Amino acid sequence: MPEHDLSAQESAAIGIICAIPDEIAQFGDAFQKEKSTSFGGFDFAEGLLEGKRCILVEAGMGKVNAAVVATILAQNFNCRSLLFSGVAGGLDPALGVGDVVIGKHLIQHDYGIINNEVTESYHPGHLPIFMPSERFGYHLDGALHTRIEQALKGFVLPELSAEASGGTARTPTLQFGTILTGDQFVNCTATRNRLHNELGGQAVEMEGAAVAQVAERFGVDWLVVRSLSDLAGEESGIDFIKFLHETAAGAAIVLRRLITVL
Ligand code: SAH
Numbered sequence: 021m022p023e024h025d026l027s028a029q030e031s032a033a034i035g036i037i038c039a040i041p042d043e044i045a046q047f048g049d050a051f052q053k054e055k056s057t058s059f060g061g062f063d064f065a066e067g068l069l070e071g072k073r074c075i076l077v078e079a080g081m082g083k084v085n086a087a088v089v090a091t092i093l094a095q096n097f098n099c100r101s102l103l104f105s106g107v108a109g110g111l112d113p114a115l116g117v118g119d120v121v122i123g124k125h126l127i128q129h130d131y132g133i134i135n136n137e138v139t140e141s142y143h144p145g146h147l148p149i150f151m152p153s154e155r156f157g158y159h160l161d162g163a164l165h166t167r168i169e170q171a172l173k174g175f176v177l178p179e180l181s182a183e184a185s186g187g188t189a190r191t192p193t194l195q196f197g198t199i200l201t202g203d204q205f206v207n208c209t210a211t212r213n214r215l216h217n218e219l220g221g222q223a224v225e226m227e228g229a230a231v232a233q234v235a236e237r238f239g240v241d242w243l244v245v246r247s248l249s250d251l252a253g254e255e256s257g258i259d260f261i262k263f264l265h266e267t268a269a270g271a272a273i274v275l276r277r278l279i280t281v282l
Contacts, residue, residue: 032100033066033073034282035093036275039081039227042264043106046272051076059092066097070279075099079227082203083128086227090234101241101282102234105275107260107268108199108225109206109252111216117251117263118180118192120270121222122168123199123244126229127157129219130202141219144233157198158232161241165196167281168243175277177270184263192247192270197222199244201229209253224252243278247271 038044051074053067065076075097079089086104093099110119132142133149142148143155177192200221206212215221228244235242247270250259 031073032098033075034069034279035090035097035099035102036069036074036076037079037086037089037093037102037104037227037231038077038106039079039086040106041078042268043271044076044078046105046269047076047276050276059096060088062089062092064092064097070276072279072282074279082226083201083230084203086230087234090231091238094234094238094240099240101243102231103242103275103279103282104228104231104244104246105271106225106227106246107249107264107271108223108246109212109250109256109260110222110248111200111212111224111252112197112222113216115193115222115248116186117184117248117259118177118190118267118270120177120192120194120245120247120274121197121199122160122195122274123228123232123246124160124165124196125157125198126232126244127198127200127219127221128202128229128233129200129215129221129224130204144229158229158236158242160196160243164241164243164282168278171278171281172274175274177273181266184266194274195222199228199246200224201227205256206252207254207256212252215252223248241282243275243282245271245275245278247274 056065079085182189232242249267250256
Protein backbone atom coordinates (compact mmCIF):
# COMPACT_ATOMS: atom_id res chain seq x y z
CA MET A 21 0.00 0.00 0.00
CA PRO A 22 1.45 3.43 -0.93
CA GLU A 23 2.33 5.95 1.76
CA HIS A 24 -0.58 8.33 2.38
CA ASP A 25 -1.37 10.90 4.95
CA LEU A 26 -2.49 8.69 7.88
CA SER A 27 -5.58 10.68 8.80
CA ALA A 28 -6.75 10.69 5.18
CA GLN A 29 -6.19 6.94 5.07
CA GLU A 30 -8.30 6.33 8.16
CA SER A 31 -11.16 8.47 6.90
CA ALA A 32 -11.23 6.73 3.49
CA ALA A 33 -13.87 4.04 3.21
CA ILE A 34 -13.46 0.27 2.89
CA GLY A 35 -15.19 -1.23 -0.15
CA ILE A 36 -17.11 -4.46 0.45
CA ILE A 37 -18.25 -6.39 -2.61
CA CYS A 38 -20.70 -9.31 -2.76
CA ALA A 39 -21.95 -11.05 -5.90
CA ILE A 40 -25.48 -12.11 -5.01
CA PRO A 41 -28.31 -10.86 -2.75
CA ASP A 42 -27.95 -13.73 -0.22
CA GLU A 43 -24.34 -12.71 0.42
CA ILE A 44 -25.06 -9.03 0.95
CA ALA A 45 -28.12 -9.82 3.12
CA GLN A 46 -25.80 -11.41 5.72
CA PHE A 47 -24.66 -7.97 6.87
CA GLY A 48 -28.27 -7.15 7.78
CA ASP A 49 -28.72 -4.49 10.43
CA ALA A 50 -25.02 -4.60 11.31
CA PHE A 51 -24.52 -2.29 8.32
CA GLN A 52 -25.94 1.14 9.11
CA LYS A 53 -26.67 2.62 5.71
CA GLU A 54 -26.46 6.40 5.36
CA LYS A 55 -26.90 6.96 1.65
CA SER A 56 -26.52 5.28 -1.68
CA THR A 57 -25.28 6.33 -5.11
CA SER A 58 -25.68 4.60 -8.45
CA PHE A 59 -22.95 4.11 -11.07
CA GLY A 60 -23.29 1.85 -14.09
CA GLY A 61 -26.46 0.37 -12.66
CA PHE A 62 -24.75 -0.71 -9.42
CA ASP A 63 -25.96 0.60 -6.07
CA PHE A 64 -23.12 1.78 -3.80
CA ALA A 65 -24.43 1.96 -0.21
CA GLU A 66 -22.32 4.09 2.15
CA GLY A 67 -22.52 3.58 5.88
CA LEU A 68 -20.92 2.08 8.98
CA LEU A 69 -20.02 -1.53 9.72
CA GLU A 70 -18.49 -2.28 13.13
CA GLY A 71 -17.86 1.47 13.42
CA LYS A 72 -15.85 1.61 10.18
CA ARG A 73 -16.81 3.66 7.15
CA CYS A 74 -17.74 1.18 4.41
CA ILE A 75 -19.32 1.06 0.98
CA LEU A 76 -21.33 -2.09 0.36
CA VAL A 77 -22.20 -3.17 -3.18
CA GLU A 78 -23.79 -6.13 -4.95
CA ALA A 79 -21.78 -6.68 -8.13
CA GLY A 80 -23.55 -9.65 -9.67
CA MET A 81 -21.61 -12.77 -10.65
CA GLY A 82 -18.41 -13.05 -12.62
CA LYS A 83 -15.02 -11.38 -13.01
CA VAL A 84 -16.11 -8.46 -15.18
CA ASN A 85 -18.87 -7.39 -12.78
CA ALA A 86 -16.42 -7.65 -9.89
CA ALA A 87 -13.75 -5.69 -11.74
CA VAL A 88 -16.13 -2.87 -12.75
CA VAL A 89 -17.40 -2.46 -9.19
CA ALA A 90 -13.89 -2.70 -7.69
CA THR A 91 -12.66 -0.03 -10.11
CA ILE A 92 -15.50 2.35 -9.21
CA LEU A 93 -14.83 1.79 -5.49
CA ALA A 94 -11.14 2.58 -5.95
CA GLN A 95 -11.45 5.45 -8.43
CA ASN A 96 -14.73 7.20 -7.53
CA PHE A 97 -14.89 6.45 -3.80
CA ASN A 98 -11.13 6.36 -3.06
CA CYS A 99 -11.55 3.18 -1.04
CA ARG A 100 -8.44 2.24 0.91
CA SER A 101 -9.12 -1.50 0.68
CA LEU A 102 -11.35 -3.77 -1.37
CA LEU A 103 -12.95 -6.79 0.28
CA PHE A 104 -15.06 -9.61 -1.06
CA SER A 105 -17.46 -11.57 1.14
CA GLY A 106 -19.37 -14.51 -0.26
CA VAL A 107 -19.75 -18.22 -0.99
CA ALA A 108 -17.62 -20.63 -3.01
CA GLY A 109 -17.37 -24.25 -4.04
CA GLY A 110 -14.98 -26.38 -1.98
CA LEU A 111 -12.13 -28.11 -3.85
CA ASP A 112 -10.04 -29.54 -1.03
CA PRO A 113 -11.29 -32.98 0.11
CA ALA A 114 -10.38 -31.96 3.67
CA LEU A 115 -13.05 -29.23 3.64
CA GLY A 116 -16.84 -29.49 3.90
CA VAL A 117 -19.87 -27.29 3.27
CA GLY A 118 -19.84 -24.34 5.69
CA ASP A 119 -16.05 -24.19 6.18
CA VAL A 120 -14.52 -20.77 5.59
CA VAL A 121 -11.45 -19.94 3.49
CA ILE A 122 -9.56 -16.64 3.69
CA GLY A 123 -7.67 -16.06 0.44
CA LYS A 124 -3.92 -16.15 0.88
CA HIS A 125 -3.26 -16.78 -2.80
CA LEU A 126 -5.79 -15.87 -5.51
CA ILE A 127 -5.55 -17.32 -9.02
CA GLN A 128 -7.62 -16.65 -12.14
CA HIS A 129 -7.79 -20.28 -13.26
CA ASP A 130 -9.46 -19.49 -16.59
CA TYR A 131 -6.77 -17.11 -17.86
CA GLY A 132 -4.08 -18.89 -19.88
CA ILE A 133 -3.61 -21.26 -22.76
CA ILE A 134 -5.24 -24.43 -24.07
CA ASN A 135 -2.83 -26.91 -25.69
CA ASN A 136 -4.14 -30.27 -26.94
CA GLU A 137 -7.33 -29.77 -24.93
CA VAL A 138 -5.30 -29.20 -21.75
CA THR A 139 -5.80 -25.90 -19.96
CA GLU A 140 -2.79 -24.22 -18.38
CA SER A 141 -3.43 -21.15 -16.21
CA TYR A 142 -1.21 -18.08 -16.55
CA HIS A 143 -0.97 -14.87 -14.58
CA PRO A 144 -3.54 -12.36 -15.95
CA GLY A 145 -2.02 -10.16 -18.63
CA HIS A 146 0.87 -12.50 -19.41
CA LEU A 147 1.38 -13.22 -23.06
CA PRO A 148 0.19 -16.79 -23.63
CA ILE A 149 2.66 -19.24 -25.27
CA PHE A 150 5.75 -18.26 -23.25
CA MET A 151 5.40 -19.86 -19.86
CA PRO A 152 5.23 -17.08 -17.30
CA SER A 153 7.20 -18.37 -14.36
CA GLU A 154 8.11 -15.24 -12.42
CA ARG A 155 4.58 -14.37 -11.33
CA PHE A 156 1.45 -16.41 -10.72
CA GLY A 157 -1.61 -15.10 -8.93
CA TYR A 158 -2.11 -12.54 -6.17
CA HIS A 159 -0.71 -12.94 -2.65
CA LEU A 160 -2.29 -11.56 0.49
CA ASP A 161 -0.30 -8.67 1.95
CA GLY A 162 2.06 -10.01 4.62
CA ALA A 163 1.31 -7.35 7.24
CA LEU A 164 -2.44 -7.81 6.73
CA HIS A 165 -2.01 -11.59 7.09
CA THR A 166 -0.40 -11.05 10.50
CA ARG A 167 -3.15 -8.66 11.64
CA ILE A 168 -5.81 -11.15 10.53
CA GLU A 169 -4.16 -13.97 12.50
CA GLN A 170 -4.17 -11.79 15.60
CA ALA A 171 -7.79 -10.74 15.11
CA LEU A 172 -8.89 -14.36 14.79
CA LYS A 173 -7.25 -15.61 18.00
CA GLY A 174 -9.93 -17.43 19.98
CA PHE A 175 -12.55 -16.88 17.29
CA VAL A 176 -15.00 -19.75 16.64
CA LEU A 177 -17.65 -19.84 13.91
CA PRO A 178 -21.27 -20.64 14.84
CA GLU A 179 -22.25 -24.31 14.63
CA LEU A 180 -23.54 -25.63 11.32
CA SER A 181 -26.76 -27.69 11.17
CA ALA A 182 -26.60 -31.48 10.76
CA GLU A 183 -28.25 -31.16 7.35
CA ALA A 184 -25.69 -28.71 5.96
CA SER A 185 -22.76 -30.65 7.42
CA GLY A 186 -24.10 -33.91 5.94
CA GLY A 187 -24.26 -35.79 9.24
CA THR A 188 -23.92 -34.34 12.71
CA ALA A 189 -23.91 -30.66 13.54
CA ARG A 190 -20.36 -29.31 13.71
CA THR A 191 -18.33 -26.15 14.09
CA PRO A 192 -17.03 -25.04 10.68
CA THR A 193 -13.27 -24.74 10.19
CA LEU A 194 -11.56 -21.49 9.26
CA GLN A 195 -8.28 -21.37 7.33
CA PHE A 196 -6.13 -19.39 4.94
CA GLY A 197 -5.98 -21.00 1.51
CA THR A 198 -5.71 -20.72 -2.24
CA ILE A 199 -8.87 -19.48 -3.92
CA LEU A 200 -9.39 -19.99 -7.64
CA THR A 201 -11.50 -17.59 -9.69
CA GLY A 202 -13.04 -18.19 -13.11
CA ASP A 203 -16.13 -17.32 -15.12
CA GLN A 204 -17.74 -20.74 -14.63
CA PHE A 205 -19.83 -22.32 -11.90
CA VAL A 206 -17.96 -25.58 -11.26
CA ASN A 207 -20.45 -28.43 -11.12
CA CYS A 208 -18.12 -31.25 -12.17
CA THR A 209 -16.08 -33.69 -10.07
CA ALA A 210 -13.36 -34.13 -12.72
CA THR A 211 -12.82 -30.35 -12.94
CA ARG A 212 -12.93 -30.04 -9.14
CA ASN A 213 -10.17 -32.67 -8.86
CA ARG A 214 -8.09 -31.12 -11.63
CA LEU A 215 -8.27 -27.63 -10.11
CA HIS A 216 -7.29 -28.95 -6.70
CA ASN A 217 -4.47 -31.17 -7.98
CA GLU A 218 -2.98 -28.74 -10.50
CA LEU A 219 -3.42 -25.43 -8.72
CA GLY A 220 -3.75 -26.50 -5.10
CA GLY A 221 -7.00 -24.61 -4.65
CA GLN A 222 -9.11 -24.91 -1.50
CA ALA A 223 -12.09 -23.11 -3.01
CA VAL A 224 -13.39 -21.99 -6.40
CA GLU A 225 -15.52 -18.95 -7.12
CA MET A 226 -16.16 -16.37 -9.81
CA GLU A 227 -14.96 -12.94 -8.60
CA GLY A 228 -12.17 -12.85 -5.99
CA ALA A 229 -9.01 -12.72 -8.10
CA ALA A 230 -10.57 -10.02 -10.31
CA VAL A 231 -10.96 -7.84 -7.21
CA ALA A 232 -7.33 -8.58 -6.26
CA GLN A 233 -6.16 -7.57 -9.74
CA VAL A 234 -7.97 -4.22 -9.55
CA ALA A 235 -6.79 -3.59 -5.98
CA GLU A 236 -3.20 -4.21 -7.00
CA ARG A 237 -3.56 -1.77 -9.92
CA PHE A 238 -4.76 0.96 -7.54
CA GLY A 239 -2.23 0.10 -4.82
CA VAL A 240 -4.82 -0.72 -2.16
CA ASP A 241 -5.21 -3.78 0.09
CA TRP A 242 -7.57 -6.59 -0.86
CA LEU A 243 -9.13 -9.42 1.13
CA VAL A 244 -11.38 -12.27 -0.03
CA VAL A 245 -13.37 -14.37 2.47
CA ARG A 246 -15.48 -17.29 1.25
CA SER A 247 -17.69 -19.81 3.02
CA LEU A 248 -18.33 -23.06 1.15
CA SER A 249 -21.89 -23.37 -0.17
CA ASP A 250 -21.17 -26.57 -2.11
CA LEU A 251 -18.31 -28.89 -3.05
CA ALA A 252 -18.17 -28.10 -6.79
CA GLY A 253 -19.04 -31.68 -7.85
CA GLU A 254 -22.20 -32.82 -9.65
CA GLU A 255 -24.28 -32.07 -6.54
CA SER A 256 -23.04 -28.49 -6.27
CA GLY A 257 -26.07 -26.86 -7.92
CA ILE A 258 -28.42 -28.61 -5.48
CA ASP A 259 -26.18 -28.02 -2.43
CA PHE A 260 -25.81 -24.40 -3.41
CA ILE A 261 -29.57 -23.83 -3.34
CA LYS A 262 -30.13 -25.95 -0.20
CA PHE A 263 -27.34 -24.52 1.93
CA LEU A 264 -26.84 -21.01 0.55
CA HIS A 265 -28.74 -19.26 3.30
CA GLU A 266 -26.95 -21.04 6.14
CA THR A 267 -23.46 -21.11 4.61
CA ALA A 268 -23.45 -17.53 3.30
CA ALA A 269 -23.43 -16.30 6.90
CA GLY A 270 -19.91 -17.60 7.65
CA ALA A 271 -18.02 -15.27 5.32
CA ALA A 272 -19.86 -12.17 6.59
CA ILE A 273 -19.29 -13.14 10.24
CA VAL A 274 -15.55 -13.51 9.64
CA LEU A 275 -15.37 -10.31 7.61
CA ARG A 276 -17.13 -8.34 10.34
CA ARG A 277 -14.52 -9.56 12.79
CA LEU A 278 -11.66 -8.66 10.42
CA ILE A 279 -12.91 -5.22 9.49
CA THR A 280 -11.51 -3.99 12.80
CA VAL A 281 -7.94 -4.64 11.58
CA LEU A 282 -8.38 -3.16 8.11
N1 SAH B 1 -26.38 -22.14 -9.69
C1 SAH B 1 -26.68 -21.07 -8.78
C2 SAH B 1 -26.05 -19.80 -9.25
C3 SAH B 1 -24.56 -19.83 -9.30
S1 SAH B 1 -23.87 -19.36 -7.83
C4 SAH B 1 -28.18 -20.90 -8.67
O1 SAH B 1 -28.87 -21.81 -8.99
O2 SAH B 1 -28.63 -19.85 -8.22
C5 SAH B 1 -22.37 -18.75 -8.21
C6 SAH B 1 -21.92 -17.72 -7.21
O3 SAH B 1 -21.46 -18.33 -6.01
C7 SAH B 1 -20.76 -16.97 -7.80
O4 SAH B 1 -20.82 -15.63 -7.37
C8 SAH B 1 -19.53 -17.70 -7.25
O5 SAH B 1 -18.53 -16.80 -6.83
C9 SAH B 1 -20.03 -18.54 -6.06
N2 SAH B 1 -19.89 -20.01 -6.16
C10 SAH B 1 -20.46 -20.87 -5.27
N3 SAH B 1 -20.20 -22.14 -5.61
C11 SAH B 1 -19.45 -22.11 -6.74
C12 SAH B 1 -18.90 -23.13 -7.58
N4 SAH B 1 -19.10 -24.42 -7.32
N5 SAH B 1 -18.21 -22.74 -8.67
C13 SAH B 1 -18.03 -21.42 -8.95
N6 SAH B 1 -18.54 -20.42 -8.20
C14 SAH B 1 -19.25 -20.75 -7.09
